[in-house]
Amino acid sequence: MKKIALLLNVLLVATICVAQKQTYKFDFSSDKKVKEGYLKVTPQTLFNNEQGYGYDLQPAWDGKSNKPFFFSVNVPDGNYKVTVVIGSKNEPSSTTVRGESRRLFIENLSTKKGELKTETFTINKRNIKISGKERVRIKSREKNKLNWDDKLTLEFNGESPRLNSLIIEPVENVPTVYLCGNSTVVDYDNEPWGAWGQMIPRFFTDKVCIANHAESGLSANTFISGNRLKKIMSQIKKGDYLLVEFGHNDQKQKQPGTGAYFSFVYNLKIFIDEARAKGANPVLVTPTCRRRFDKEGKSVNTHGEYPDAIRWVAQKENVPLIELNGMTTMLCDALGVDGSMKxxxxxxxGTFPGQTREFKDNSHFSTYGAYETAKCVVEGMKKAKLDIVNYLRADYKGFNPAQPDKFETFKWNLCPFTEIEKPDGN
Structure with missing residues (x-):
């Protein structure tokens, strides 16, 4: 009887979990008649846990305002296909869509008056829970990050954001690319900071999902000890990818047993072995360059032996390598001493609210720098012949780091939130 009762409990829990992973359909249009099967959203639809969805973080959208707005839905961990119908019957629009901690998905999508455009993407949602009492040990500064809560949050921004409808549905059959790294990879919630991990989703169709687990100030060993790799391993599946970029903070470790060819390569091997044990594909990434030039105006390597150690491990373990250090160095050299500041x-x-001092950071990217670096990573994926490059969006035309996009042509819609505190690490 005890075994039967236990089995019934397991089945009940499983049934509840499946029931929670449901499809949501929301009607944001000005039509009086609600679309069949949809939930009508009005300015009074504000988020609360009991309802489980609604406008969040900022004032509700009234259907006319050009200010950015946020919409959240409580969903379990997992991947979700998001379908948005952008545009308005009454006016032209220009809409950018980001998700969770400012991950970019749709960029400056324009519609004419009366025109509606449908776009899809796949987004990963997670919280700090692993199993039982196990949790990811996040930092104090992460406790309010949208990446780590129980909600899936979408940001609708742009010169004149217009949303007609929204569908959120769970998906299981897409390859997920898990990102491990530091402040050069992380999803930043706030302006003016950016990293390549939050920009790269924009270049892929809904046939790929990017799950960015990177965090500022981390090294390979602290990523592991903080249970972040364990969280990924609790979700990763056969055919997924594990991209690993460290080096910035690892090189500052000076205690006995540390070093590029000691603890660092040992920890990289852990990432490789854990991924392969799950049938996933490990990929190593050399660290992004810091902005530093010699007297002749050429970029200087500030990472010592660490890029070479990564290359050595990749060759020894027969792991694909993305040469991001070389490509970002090329970017800096192409823009020059002054231009690379962008x-x-x-x-x-005074550029941003509350900013009383000049920002002068040569390690952490602006949103423009993060965008360009994400393109470098895509090119690295292509060179490494990763299967996921088959799912690049049709408007991705390739990229040469020696010929970067002009800063003046980069159009970024500022989110309402800024952070004056510098990210951890350097």
Missing amino acids: LYVHYPA
């Missing part, structure tokens, strides 16, 4: 967070005091 790649990083260099802004005079």
Whole structure:
């Protein structure tokens, strides 16, 4: 009887979990008649846990305002296909869609008056729970990050954002690319910071999902000890990818047993072995360059032996390698001593609310620099012949780091939130 009762409990829990992973359909249009099977959203539809969905973080959208707005839905961990119908019957629009901690999916999509366009993408949602009492040990500064809560949050931004309808449905059959790294990879919630991990989803169709687990200040060993790799291993499946980029913070470890060819390569091997044990594909990435030049105006390597150690492990373990260090160095050299400041967070005091001091950071990317670096990663994926490059969006035309996009043509819609505190790590 005890075994039967236990089995019934397991089945009940499983049934509840499946029931929670449901499809949501929301009607944001101005039509009085609600679309069949949809939930009508009005300015009074504000998020609360009892309802489980609604406008969040900022004032509700009234259907006319050009200010950015956020919409959240409580969903379990997993991948979700999002279908948005963008546009308005009454006016032209220009809409950018980001998700969770400012992950970019749809960029400056324009519609004419009366025109509606349908776009889809796949987004990963997670929280800190692993199993039982196990949790990811996040930092204090992460506790309010949209990446780590129980909600799936979408940001609708742009010159004139217009949303007609929204569908969120669970998906299981797409390859997921899990990102491990530091402040050069992480999803930043707030302006003016950016990293390549939050930009790269924009270049893929809904046939690929990017799950960015990177965090500022982490090294290979602290990523592991903080249960972040364990969280990924609790979700990763056969055919998924594990991209690993470390080096910035690892090189500052000076205690006995540390070093590029000691603890660092040992920890990289853990990432490789764990991924392969799950049938996933490990990929190593050399660290992005810091902005530093010699007297002749050429970029200087500040990572010591660490890029070479990564290359050595990749060759020894027969793991694909993305040569991001070389490509970002090429980016800096192409833009020169002055122009390369645009790649990083260099802004005079007063550029952002509460910013009393000049930003002068040569390690952390601006949103423009993050965007360009994400393109470098895509090119690295293509060179490594990863299968996921078959699912690049049709408007991705390739990229040469020696010929970067002009800063003046980069159009980024600022989110309402800024952060004056510099990210951890350097």
